[in-house]
Amino acid sequence: MQHRYIPMTEEDKKSMLKTVGVDSTEDLFADIPKEVRFDGELNIKPAKDEYELKKELSQLAGQNANLESHTSFLGAGVYQHYIPSIVDHVISRSEFYTAYTPYQPEISQGELQAIFEFQTMICELSGMEVANSSMYDGGTALAEAVNLSAGQTKKKKVLVSKAIHPESLEVIKTYVKGPGLEIVEIDVKDGLTDLQQLERELDDDTASVVLQYPNFLGQIEPLQEVNELLANQKKTMMLVSSNPLSLGYLTPPGEFGADIVVGDAQVFGIPAQFGGPHCGYFATTKKLMRKVPGRLVGQTVDEEGQRGFVLTLQAREQHIRRDKATSNICSNQALNALASSVAMSALGKHGVKEMAELNMKKARYAMKKFEEAGFEVVYNGPIFNEFVVKINGNIATLNKELLNKGFIGGFDLGKVNDQWSNHLLIAVTEIRTKDEIDQFVKELGDING
Numbered sequence: 232m233q234h235r236y237i238p239m240t241e242e243d244k245k246s247m248l249k250t251v252g253v254d255s256t257e258d259l260f261a262d263i264p265k266e267v268r269f270d271g272e273l274n275i276k277p278a279k280d281e282y283e284l285k286k287e288l289s290q291l292a293g294q295n296a297n298l299e300s301h302t303s304f305l306g307a308g309v310y311q312h313y314i315p316s317i318v319d320h321v322i323s324r325s326e327f328y329t330a331y332t333p334y335q336p337e338i339s340q341g342e343l344q345a346i347f348e349f350q351t352m353i354c355e356l357s358g359m360e361v362a363n364s365s366m367y368d369g370g371t372a373l374a375e376a377v378n379l380s381a382g383q384t385k386k387k388k389v390l391v392s393k394a395i396h397p398e399s400l401e402v403i404k405t406y407v408k409g410p411g412l413e414i415v416e417i418d419v420k421d422g423l424t425d426l427q428q429l430e431r432e433l434d435d436d437t438a439s440v441v442l443q444y445p446n447f448l449g450q451i452e453p454l455q456e457v458n459e460l461l462a463n464q465k466k467t468m469m470l471v472s473s474n475p476l477s478l479g480y481l482t483p484p485g486e487f488g489a490d491i492v493v494g495d496a497q498v499f500g501i502p503a504q505f506g507g508p509h510c511g512y513f514a515t516t517k518k519l520m521r522k523v524p525g526r527l528v529g530q531t532v533d534e535e536g537q538r539g540f541v542l543t544l545q546a547r548e549q550h551i552r553r554d555k556a557t558s559n560i561c562s563n564q565a566l567n568a569l570a571s572s573v574a575m576s577a578l579g580k581h582g583v584k585e586m587a588e589l590n591m592k593k594a595r596y597a598m599k600k601f602e603e604a605g606f607e608v609v610y611n612g613p614i615f616n617e618f619v620v621k622i623n624g625n626i627a628t629l630n631k632e633l634l635n636k637g638f639i640g641g642f643d644l645g646k647v648n649d650q651w652s653n654h655l656l657i658a659v660t661e662i663r664t665k666d667e668i669d670q671f672v673k674e675l676g677d678i679n680g
Contacts, residue, residue, distance in 0.1 A: 298503060301637050301639045302637060302671065303503075303638075304638065304639065305642060306616070307656055308369075308447075309509075310497065310658060311660055312499075312660050312662065313586070318574050318577070321569065321570075322570050327341070327345070327566065330565065333542065334542065336540065336542070340540060342569075343528050343541065344540050346365070346565060347528045347540050348572050349362075350362040350528060352572065353475065353496075356475050357483050357484060357492040357512075358483030358484060358492070359485045359514035361519075362512060362514040362515075362527075363563070364526050364528050364563045365496070365511060365525070365565065365567070366493075366564070368509040368564075369396070369399065369493060369495030370398055370495075370511075372472075372494070372495075372512065373395070373441065373493050376439075376470045377391075377406065377407060377439065377441060378410060378412075379519065380439035380491070381439070382410075383438075386438035386466070387411065388413045389413065389438050390432050390433065390437060390440045391441040392417045392419070392452075393417060393418055394419045394424050394442070395443040397447065399443075399472060403441070419448070421612070422449075422609070422619070423446070423453070426453070426456060426457065429457070429460065433460065438468065439470050440461065440467065440470065441471075441472070443472045444473045444477075445477055445617070447647075447656075448656065449615065449619065450612045450613070451481065454471065454487035457469060458487050461488070468491065469487075469488060469489045471487075471491070474615065475494050475495075475498060475499065476498040477587060477590075478587075479583035480588055480591060480615075490519070491514070492515070493511065493513050495511055496510040496511070496512050496567070496568065499575050499578075500570035500573055500574030526542050526563065527542070586661050590660055590661050593661065593663055593668065594617065594658075596668060597659045597668045597672070601620055601657075604672050605676070606620050606672075606676070606679075609654060617659075619651075619654050620655045621653060622653050622679055623653070624678075626640075626655055627643060629675070630643070632678045633671075636674050638670075638671055640657075642655070642658075
């Protein structure tokens with residue numbers, strides 16, 4: 232009989248006890264005083280056989296609302312996108328699924344090439360010259376960028392837009408405690424970063440300016456105007472967190488003079504899966520290549536002149552002198568980076584652009600339907616695939632009622648800021664149909680009155 236696990240027989244138990252030199256389990260724990268040991272039966276259900284256990288767990292799992300049973304309009308950093316079926320086939324191969332860090336290039340060419348391709352595609356999307364082999368997620372990538380900017384410019388002040396993802400802002404605040412950086416938060420005005428306040432706060436001690444493109448409210452920040460503001464601050468860096476799918480259509484931040492572009496590759500080939508794990512990307516200029524956290528894969532040739540791939544740069548403290556290390560970030564998300572690479576490769580350059588266009592067109596169709604239904608769409612600037620709608624009632628209650636009707640509603644912005652109470656952030660991706668959008672607007676209108 233085949234088992235999903237390796238069962239322990241009585242013979243196995245006796246053999247292990249004999250190996251460690253005791254006769255019984257009681258002898259094994261003899262050094263632990265009896266008065267601190269638990270004496271009794273645990274208050275848990277009796278053990279079940281594998282079939283019954285699987286049946287019970289399946290029934291419990293079936294009570295969850297998920298993206299198969301419900302139609303989702305929830306975004307705010309985690310999105311439901313089309314994932315080509317080939318993604319799971321590739322990442323489920325054992326040589327990728329169980330691979331360890333590719334320190335030995337002679338046996339890791341497949342993984343190294345996959346990471347190299349990931350880096351290349353990220354550079355093409357972001358308009359930057361160099362990308363690393365991925366990071367934990369978009370939030371940590373942005374925080375690493377902040378620390379890099381301070382180390383590079385030798386300045387302590389960082390201007391951070393309040394229109395970036397609130398969780399990313401919290402990660403930044405945690406990261407800067409060590410180097411003792413000053414975070415100045417720039418307010419939001421009409422859904423965008425307040426550039427007048429930004430200009431007032433800019434000074435000779437400003438290491439960097441941090442923005443999100445598109446921002447957390449779905450609006451597209453005017454990066455060219457920010458770049459012009461920074462023209463007189465020669466050393467101040469522009470750091471941009473960006474949804475890489477949006478860059479399939481929008482002008483990449485690199486063309487607006489961004490020094491570092493980061494973000495989350497979850498939109499390519501990675502399911503929503505309860506919020507993680509994800510795959511952060513980190514792209515920058517050749518000038519900053521040796522300051523990039525994590526590792527980079529490079530292309531080379533072997534002694535016979537054949538193309539090969541190796542770990543070119545590793546800037547973490549385990550690999551170089553600690554005082555020269557740029558970061559203690561210890562791992563990349565290689566498997567998820569592979570998933571993103573496969574997804575981007577399967578879609579192709581034109582497919583990524585088409586997918587981005589569909590997001591934009593469907594989001595605009597949804598905005599139009601909300602306006603026709605009498606809702607107030609709060610901001611009227613350019614968007615990618617998210618927008619804000621004002622709601623009359625309690626959003627938590629509204630989302631519960633939507634759930635009963637088969638919809639996962641938008642994100643309650645009141646959780647982030649009291650000023651945004653009764654404001655709902657709605658995401659519309661390429662997989663949403665016209666009928667789904669129409670029905671969602673109708674149901675929300677009926678509930679909202």
